[in-house]
Amino acid sequence: MTVLLEMNAIQKAFNGVPALSGASVEIERGEVHALIGQNGAGKSTMIKVLTGVYRRDDGKITFNGHDSVLTNPREAQAAGIATIYQELTLVPLRSVTENVMMGYEPKRFGAFIDWPAAHARTREILTRFGIDIDVKMPLGSYSTAIQQLVAIARAVSLDAKLVIMDEPTSSLDSSEVKTLFGVVRSLREAGVSVLYVSHFLDELFEICDRVTTMRDGKTVGCARLAETTKLDLIAGMLGRDTSEITEAxxxxxxxxxxxxxxxxxxxxxxxxxxxxxxxxxxxxxxxxxxxxxxxxxxxxxxxxxxxxxxxxxxxxxxxxxxxxxxxxxxxxxxxLGYLTEDRKAEGIIPDMSVRENMTLALLPRMTKGGQIDRARERKIVQHYIDALGIKTADMEQPIRELSGGNQQKVLLARWLAIExxxxxxxxxxxxxxxxxxxxxxxxxxxxxxxxxxxxxxxxxxxxxxxxxxxxxxxxxxxxxxxxxxxxxxxxxxxxxxxxxxxxxx
Amino acid sequence: MSTTITETRRKSVRQLVHGHGGIVALLAILLFNMAFTPNFLQLQTLFVNISQVATIAIVAMGMTLVIATGGIDLSVGAIMALAGALAPLIFLSEFGAANPALGVTLAIALPMLVAIACGLFNGIMVAKLNVQPIIATLILFISGRGIAQVLTNGNLQTFTNPHFSYLGTGKVLGLPFQGWLAIGIAIFLYFIISRTTFGRYVLAIGGNERAAQLSGGPVALVKIGVYMICGALAGLAGLIVVAINSASDAARNGSLMELDAIAAAVVGGALLQGGRAPIFGAILGAVIIQLVKYTLLANGVQDEVALIAKAGIILVAVYVQQARKE
Known part of the structure; x- marks a missing residue:
């Protein structure tokens, strides 16, 4: 097997706070490669550096034999890197065909979309993955699983050499996971590499070839899954001894x-x-x-x-x-407090700060003479940042810049704060x-x-x-x-x- | 070595333009006027511009609040016409003539109440009946001016009433009264946005309405609140315009003001999807819009062409916003 992607000694800092410091990963052609690590370990940053969302501060990326200088996701797609995000980025109200073909529609006379051809091509792509659905229906009328598979199908139809899957199974039930794994295996057979990010360690043993473990912005290990154990992986992510965990x-x-x-x-x-x-x-x-x-x-x-x-x-x-x-x-x-399932749609207010997000439910009880008691607000927020170990530059940082786990802790603090x-x-x-x-x-x-x-x-x-x-x-x-x-x-x-x-x- | 220096310099210029695009634009317009517009550096010019800009700024601040919740208010111009038409009707009536002091008080209070009621109507349509803001406020956009013209039989009402005219022609410390009024309102609204729960909810609703609702935010009440404030400020602006002119023309008062106000809010940094309420930005936006209008007018450019220039400003503002978001 030859190497498809090599990311070496990647550095990336946000406002002086390092998110990646010497992170590396190497993926072979036709390999399913797992990337694991705690929230804030730098997995998402690594992916965003790879796909050109962020610009790296230092380090070298070699993709498909060339030095990679991608500056935006569109270029990444053109180069053959497709990303299936945790939160789906398709258009639920438009048809399956429109979603799969978006931006690459077959044209008639150079201007008009050739719908019969588009539907046929979409059907053909989906059948390859064993999905048999009415492609003229709105995508949103299908389950999350189907939507995810459609996203993957779209990626592969664009001749992807590397498909990045970020928590693909987090909203799937067990039969849907099986279908997804089938798709992953057929990608591997076709020589397409998969970078698989997941918190479900059992899955990795079922589907992945190798695993790279990250901690605190660094790569701490790379192993064949056949030669490692679940306990080893957890120990690697946490930076702890295996015996310690067994006891706990x-x-x-x-x-x-x-x-x-x-x-x-x-x-x-x-x-x-x-x-x-x-x-x-x-x-x-x-x-x-x-x-x-x-x-x-x-x-x-x-x-x-x-x-x-x-x-x-x-x-x-x-x-x-x-x-x-x-x-x-x-x-x-x-x-009563209610921590919702959908963090993005019903939980965080992305542009507001950690402080404002945390005290949202407490607001009515935090006023003094019609004003927000700002001294008390800061005190409460600082208390929960310390008590829950929330990793944030300071309480004024917009919550969208935090990792998923830290966002969740802020939301948990929002509810704990109302006691x-x-x-x-x-x-x-x-x-x-x-x-x-x-x-x-x-x-x-x-x-x-x-x-x-x-x-x-x-x-x-x-x-x-x-x-x-x-x-x-x-x-x-x-x-x-x-x-x-x-x-x-x-x-x-x-x-x-x-x-x-x-x-x- | 030299390349890094130019690069940092280029970067800092870019940051300056992105972070303070409005102020840079304002300085550019001022410099242009100093160089090319005759009689620009005169007190009279300042007074004219302040008295003109105050009405745009007052309406733009209300619009900024509405936009911050993710809404829009197309009815502000019509509310101006309505409030402006009512005021002379009251103090020119027999009752108003007989009780001058009470007449002027009522001529300000009643139109304001009507304007607030218009805001309440908009707010209920949006928050309780879930009508799209653009459609909900279109109702008064169309009917408000109509009602104003029916009330005045389509006539121009002229009057001489120094007490009422103080709103538009009075001076405090040598500067137009309405300029001070606009600044006072801005300070008050800034305080509301940054220090009160109401303000926090306004931004939260614009940022993520469902999250605000599930965190116990009084979403409907806050939305109705911002439309009422917006209505009240539009009403006030309508009265000021009438006071400046010593005449009320229901057909022209506040005409196209909704576009100026939205433009000023956007130039000032408001995001149309909500979540941001730059009150002083709205004033800056209003000043820029007013100065561009003035510059073109003073240099003999036709009104129609001025409209195109205004569209250009909005385009640039939106571009800068996009760039800032990355």
Missing amino acids: GMTEFGGGTAKKGDILLEAKDVATGPRLTKFNMTLHRGEIVGLGGLLGAGRTEAARALFGVDPLRRGTISLKGAPAPSQPANAITAG PDILILDEPTRGVDVGAKREIQLIIRNFVDRGYSVVLISSEFEELVEGADRIVVLNEGRCITELTNPGVTEHKLVQALAQTSEASA
């Missing part, structure tokens, strides 16, 4: 230890629409209740109902004995690396230990099983069963899901 356990959670307090939140036969038809749950003081289920089971809808975002069509929710809030603002006053009794956490560790994940889990555990309660939604069974005291299992908008820790295992949870799927089928 894989997550910072330990469910089933809570003593039951009085009932704080109770939902009875709640329905808000077709995606949540019968939801029951009780939450006691000092308890973590998990919501388990597959994609589309109604977990997020349940969270939205509890927080007063979606109006109830049926059923009742009571909060500390009183009727539940009908609006987020009331919910916050009543002592809520109950936190509803929807996928709190999604798109977050191993280190930040453990930290976030520890923050949640500490919060519960102080006598507060958490409703936890997580697609990672490991997190749910180890973290929750009880798990309410949902399927197609209905509560099916409830599992109580200690004694819940991943196996039991999967079994419950499997049984309910059969029962409803």
Whole structure:
């Protein structure tokens, strides 16, 4: 095999703060190469330097035998580097064909788009990946998985030599992951290289050839996956000893230890629409209740109902004995916090500073004589930056410049700052690396230990099983069963899901 | 060695232009005028420009707030006409003639209330009924001026009322009253934006409305609030124009003001997608727009050509904004 890409001793700093200092990666032709590291380790920066989004301060990039001097993503695409971003960058309201062909439409008389040819070519490209859909339908009418595969198909149709996938499976269910892996394997067979960024280490062993580990802007190791272990990789990312981790356990959670307090939140036969038809749950003081289920089971809808975002069509929710809030603002006053699943669309305000993002929910309680009490605001923000270990240049840095894990911590601080009794956490560790994940889990555990309660939604069974005291299992908008820790295992949870799927089928 | 020096210099010039494009443009226009426009460096010129620019600036500041929430208000010109038409009707009425002091007070207060009500209407359309801002404010854009002309039977109302005219011709410390008024409003709005929860919510809504809503922000109320402020400022500007002219012409008062105000806000650094509210930028934008108009007029360029120049400024402002975003 020959080398396709070599990035050597890359340096990049933002406002004097180094993001990359001597990072290197080497990818062979037709290789699936994993890139792992904690949030803030420099993976995204590395990719953006490669694709010309950022200009490197120093270092050498050789791509396809030439020195690479890409200055924008368009040039990267032309050179054969295609990127499938974590957040999809397609146009959901336009048809599949338009999305795949965008910018490269077949033309008639040099000006008019040749639609029959465009549809046919799109169909042909998608069939190669085993996707059989109506290409004239809007892309947004298909699942996230299909949209992602369409993005990959588009990339490959542009004769990509290297496809960069940033957390491609974070929003896919297991069957969709299988389809994706099939596509990755067919790329490898076609001689296309894949740079695969993922936090799901199990996946890497299934699909990747080699793995490069980054930490604090440096490359700390490169290994064949066949010759390494999951524990080694985690140790590499964290910069810790393997034996240390074995003792501490894989997550910072330990469910089933809570003593039951009085009932704080109770939902009875709640329905808000077709995606949540019968939801029951009780939450006691000092308890973590998990919501388990597959994609589309109604977990997020349940969270939205509890927080007063979606109006109830049926059923009742009571909060500390009183009727539940009908609006987020009331919910916050009543002592509820809701960390949303979609950080970008519903969480951060990208252009605002860390400080302004963190105190957004606290604002009504932070006024003095009609003004924002700025001294108190700074004090609170500094407290949470220190307490949660948020990596930021200072509190005035725009939140969009932070890594995903640090953004998530700021949002977590937004809710901790209102000192809520109950936190509803929807996928709190999604798109977050191993280190930040453990930290976030520890923050949640500490919060519960102080006598507060958490409703936890997580697609990672490991997190749910180890973290929750009880798990309410949902399927197609209905509560099916409830599992109580200690004694819940991943196996039991999967079994419950499997049984309910059969029962409803 | 020498290349690095020129490069840093080039870089710093570029940064200067990007960071303070408005001020650079302003200086350029001023230098041009000093060199070519006859009688530019005279107090009379300053007074004329201040009294003209104040109305644009006042409306542009309201527009900046609306734009900061991701909205737009096309009705400001019509609201000016409406407020301007009402004022003389009140103090020229029998009641107003009989009670001059009360007449002038009401002639200012009632049109302002009507202007605020127009803002309330816009705000409810946008925030409660979820009508696109451009469509919602188009309603008053069309009907507001119509109502104003119906109220005055399409006539030009002329008057002599020194108390009311103070709004447009009075002087404080030797400078036009409305100039001070604009600066006072700017300081007040700057305070609101940077120091109050209302201001923080304005920027949060423009930055990410769903996040603001889910964080407990009173999104609908804040949006209605900015349209009401914008309406009030437009009403005030309408009164000032009438006061300057000692006449109210419902057909011309505030005509095309919505475009000047949007242009001033954008030149001042407002982003049309929201999330930014440069209040003093809006004043700077208004000054630039006014000076360009004045420069062309004073140098004998036709009004129609001046419009093209204005479009040119907006184009440059948008370009600079894009470059700044990278």
